[in-house]
Amino acid sequence: MTQLHLWLRHESRTTERRTPVVPSDARRLVESGVRLTVEDSPQRIFPTEAYEAVGCEIAEAGSWVSAPPDAVIVGLKELPDEPAELVHRHVFFGHAYKRQPGAEALLRRFAAGGGALFDLEYLVDDDGRRLAAFGYWAGYLGAALAVLHHRGGLGTPLRPTSKEELEAELRSSEGELTALVIGALGRSGRGARVALGEAGVEPTCWDLAETRDLDRPVLLEHELLVNTVLTTRPIPPFLTDKDLDEPGRRLRTLADVTVDVGSPLNVLPVYDTTTDWAHPVRRLREAPPLDLIAIDNLPSLLPREASTDFSAALLPSLLDFGTAESRGRSGGPGVRSGGPWGRCLDRFHEACRELGIELGTDDTEVRDV
């Protein structure tokens, strides 16, 4: 069977210190016979030498553009704007299937080059569950920042930190606090509950069953709300502007981990722009005060922990990438139809079709094996 060649790229976003493959998992890949090229990266949380030490080949940052055509390029966030034609198979979060800005342009680049997008958001098991996700640390950070802010101890601008440092801050923060986590049974919800626990706060936990008949007065009795809901269909909002104007509202801090701002799925349509590392908190109401935290790249604040967990979850899928017998035009290993990667590829084809983008018969083909 043709050897699988993975190529871990440098992330072009300068604040992105995370990586989808950490050195210990790089070792597992190499030991399993995968050829792994790792681009040098000034900001990646793990030094390049750690990859070299476990048998990876090292390449210059951004050199994936001239990688052999059978290499599978692995990353997390957006690609740089060049080249205009993408010839490789790419594994990353493309954010390109919900008509996001730039989505069509990205898919057209793939179509022009004959490459393919394997979007990590759509890498799911047979029951549709995500195989690798950053949700836990998003929830942990959303809740942690909210508690620290509520107790007056949130330093800004935010900077990447470690779990140990954050835990110490949470444990030393003080003050009585009633908190509610909605979406509490999910990955982010679990992270939020753990962070609140570190801060000595036992939150009220709501998930689907508790919001079916939403008790908004009870919601507004909590001082802190962490929203970690993931819904796929529009539902009535948890909060409206009118609720924020309730004079008896006890809610003071709102942490929206979901950040579906501007989407028809938004359950918190009480704000219209996210907050960020430089300005993590925005006041939504003065009397009584209500502050919002709505940051859309929370896990990047704990790059080591977030990368380690994500990489461990992704590793079995990466090892499985080339196990099928189908071949692409380039001669590299293909993906099996029906499996997680096959479904990713189907989703890519479907998204292109929806936009009327034509794809040739080439590496992007899924074969029945």
Ligand SMILES: NC(=O)c1ccc[n+]([C@@H]2O[C@H](COP(=O)([O-])OP(=O)(O)OC[C@H]3O[C@@H](n4cnc5c(N)ncnc54)[C@H](O)[C@@H]3O)[C@@H](O)[C@H]2O)c1
């Ligand atoms: N802000 C960030 O940096 C960041 C990072 C990663 C993920 N996220 C987002 O966080 C959200 C949650 O992700 P996740 O991985 O935890 O998802 P998940 O699927 O693991 O959990 C979502 C939970 O929401 C619950 N839920 C769905 N509809 C509900 C409703 N009407 N009422 C109450 N609960 C409901 C589900 O039952 C589930 O328990 C997603 O929107 C994701 O995109 C944000």
